[in-house]
Amino acid sequence: MAATKKAAESTLYHLHSKGIWRKFRELVAVNPEISSGLPLPTQHRVPAPASRPEKYSTPATKASDPAQNPYWKRDVRRVYPQLSVVTQSELSGLLIEHSGAKSVAAPAEGAEKAGVPAQVEAVDLAEAIAKVTKENTVYTEARLPPALPTPFAKWKPQRSEDAPHTAYSYWPMVLYR
Numbered sequence: 001m002a003a004t005k006k007a008a009e010s011t012l013y014h015l016h017s018k019g020i021w022r023k024f025r026e027l028v029a030v031n032p033e034i035s036s037g038l039p040l041p042t043q044h045r046v047p048a049p050a051s052r053p054e055k056y057s058t059p060a061t062k063a064s065d066p067a068q069n070p071y072w073k074r075d076v077r078r079v080y081p082q083l084s085v086v087t088q089s090e091l092s093g094l095l096i097e098h099s100g101a102k103s104v105a106a107p108a109e110g111a112e113k114a115g116v117p118a119q120v121e122a123v124d125l126a127e128a129i130a131k132v133t134k135e136n137t138v139y140t141e142a143r144l145p146p147a148l149p150t151p152f153a154k155w156k157p158q159r160s161e162d163a164p165h166t167a168y169s170y171w172p173m174v175l176y177r
Helices: 020-028 088-099 125-135
Strands: none
16 A cells, blocks of 8 residues: 555645745745645635725715814814813802702793793802802711722721630730721
8 A cells, every 4th residue: 555645735725936936945945845824815715805896985974074074173182171161150150050959840831931941140159158058958967078088098906806815825816906
């Protein structure tokens, strides 16, 4: 029985050098029979890359319209933080407006005007804070203000029950929690 070649054909499913580069590979390579490792695109990629007749077109969006997408909106290097200013009169109006309980008016003849909030008169900020804190108690014994989170709470040692030891031991173990 003749010995048959059990190894896979190195050029059957892989690209191989041609022409002068094949001769160069036979001279220089340690094992010129080894596969190049590059698969044939016709064998392993179905459909083969770039074989489809249609071309991809980017869908039109608002960003692709140059008239609606100016450069200054896209320039991320100049996106500086924008300042917002709230005056004391605006803040006092907001405090007074949002301190009261929310109530919904019953539907009536003036249904058009029901959705529009009434204009709050300008009050000094100190008076607004005094008025809001007088109407509803903000903090009580049960409801304390939020405390800053501390990563390391201070340990307060408390004596615990002693570990069992003999009555006349020289260094009895003292436990703390």
